[in-house]
Amino acid sequence: MVYDCVVIGGGPSGLMASVGAAQNKARVLLIDKGDKLGRKLAISGGGRCNVTNRLPVEEIIKHIPGNGRFLYSAFSVFNNEDIISFFENLGIELKEEDHGRMFPVSNKATDVVAALLRKIRELGVQIRTNTPVKTIHFNDDHHEVVLESGETIATKSVVIAVGGKSVPHTGSTGDGYAWAKKAGHTITELYPTEVPITSNEPFIKQKTLQGISLRNVALSVWNPKGKLIKAHQMDMIFTHFGISGPAALRCSQYVVKALKKFNVPSIEMRIDCFPDEHEETVIADIQKRISEEPKKTIKNVLRGMLPEKFLLFLIDQASIDCDLTADQVPKQALRNLAQHMKSFSFHVNGTLSIEKAFVTGGGVSVKEIAPQTMASKMQEGLFFCGEILDLHGYTGGYNITVAFVTGNIAGTNAAYHAFS
Numbered sequence: 001m002v003y004d005c006v007v008i009g010g011g012p013s014g015l016m017a018s019v020g021a022a023q024n025k026a027r028v029l030l031i032d033k034g035d036k037l038g039r040k041l042a043i044s045g046g047g048r049c050n051v052t053n054r055l056p057v058e059e060i061i062k063h064i065p066g067n068g069r070f071l072y073s074a075f076s077v078f079n080n081e082d083i084i085s086f087f088e089n090l091g092i093e094l095k096e097e098d099h100g101r102m103f104p105v106s107n108k109a110t111d112v113v114a115a116l117l118r119k120i121r122e123l124g125v126q127i128r129t130n131t132p133v134k135t136i137h138f139n140d141d142h143h144e145v146v147l148e149s150g151e152t153i154a155t156k157s158v159v160i161a162v163g164g165k166s167v168p169h170t171g172s173t174g175d176g177y178a179w180a181k182k183a184g185h186t187i188t189e190l191y192p193t194e195v196p197i198t199s200n201e202p203f204i205k206q207k208t209l210q211g212i213s214l215r216n217v218a219l220s221v222w223n224p225k226g227k228l229i230k231a232h233q234m235d236m237i238f239t240h241f242g243i244s245g246p247a248a249l250r251c252s253q254y255v256v257k258a259l260k261k262f263n264v265p266s267i268e269m270r271i272d273c274f275p276d277e278h279e280e281t282v283i284a285d286i287q288k289r290i291s292e293e294p295k296k297t298i299k300n301v302l303r304g305m306l307p308e309k310f311l312l313f314l315i316d317q318a319s320i321d322c323d324l325t326a327d328q329v330p331k332q333a334l335r336n337l338a339q340h341m342k343s344f345s346f347h348v349n350g351t352l353s354i355e356k357a358f359v360t361g362g363g364v365s366v367k368e369i370a371p372q373t374m375a376s377k378m379q380e381g382l383f384f385c386g387e388i389l390d391l392h393g394y395t396g397g398y399n400i401t402v403a404f405v406t407g408n409i410a411g412t413n414a415a416y417h418a419f420s
Helices: 013-021 041-045 058-060 067-078 080-089 109-122 174-183 248-262 277-292 308-317 330-340 398-419
Strands: 002-009 028-031 094-096 101-104 126-128 134-140 142-148 154-160 187-193 213-224 230-239 242-244 266-271 344-348 359-364 382-384
Touching: 002 013, 002 142, 002 230, 002 398, 013 028, 013 041, 013 154, 013 398, 028 154, 041 109, 058 067, 067 398, 080 094, 080 398, 134 174, 154 174, 154 398, 174 187, 174 359, 187 248, 213 248, 213 330, 230 248, 242 248, 248 266, 277 330, 308 330, 382 398
Parallel strands: 002 028, 002 154, 028 126, 154 382
Antiparallel strands: 094 101, 134 142, 142 154, 187 359, 213 230, 213 266, 230 242, 266 344
């Protein structure tokens, strides 16, 4: 039997590609090397599954720093609102949270996975799990998917949806890059994105601030000449190896790129604890507190401005004895403290590995992919979707949006190709 479409990879993009192809009357086989489909989906959004993001398309593209503009054509065919309708039609009620993030009302990622799998079975998609693929033979009129077992499956079109190299326990171990190269594709350099950042600073190594969370701070990355590369205003946390949390994850790719571009062992980062206030306002606030309670110790007067451990750390950094009474602290030392609160500088030396990253940067070059169909420009009947492509977004429902959009379009067009 010759299939119309074989989809390799049962993650978000592969599941959506199977639906897209089967809805267009294709005979579809979905192959996954793992024992369970939708494993990445089941752990996404902290187990709640951030299905998509409801921001306008223009905003979504801005949140996909890795080649987001490539997706304009795709979004004109199938977009985030279509994803929302798709899941609501499957009986998954969604709710909107901060920054446009969409979650199932049940807060259960497993509900989203189950609904997708029901739809796939309803459409008659054949599923084979525990079935690793060895290679693909590309021919003019059909392709052959060769399994590790030696079995060969003939198909008119192939959708490669095997993910990148991040979160390998879900099955993303970079298998697809070799098949893409075999078809003549360029793989751009792979690197970790949305990944915790590492630092050798003494306060990190000594775990001085480990576990301290900072809310709504501006975290920034600076080049060796002191020019701002990127800043993100969100929450962050100090860890035993460096920094993590949403702001750090978003800054991580800029750290990776700067270390490489400038060929330096470390890059400067800064934390602005009061991004919505001028330094003078911060100084005025400190002085007002002192004038109200001049005889209290400086640490007690400033209590509540920042998490206590971090406040004491900054007081120390400003060379102030925290047990001095507030009226004894020199004006210049207070100015110094305000500067630390507005621009605490430290150095970072890299990130955790690509396997520990939430998302893979780099992949199959989008210059070699037709943006409206996700078809390979190098090989007839070959389609790509999801994280194997050189596309990546920030966390917050953007990568899953890319996966669902490119998956739907790849599957739909694979079916059209099979019948053309």
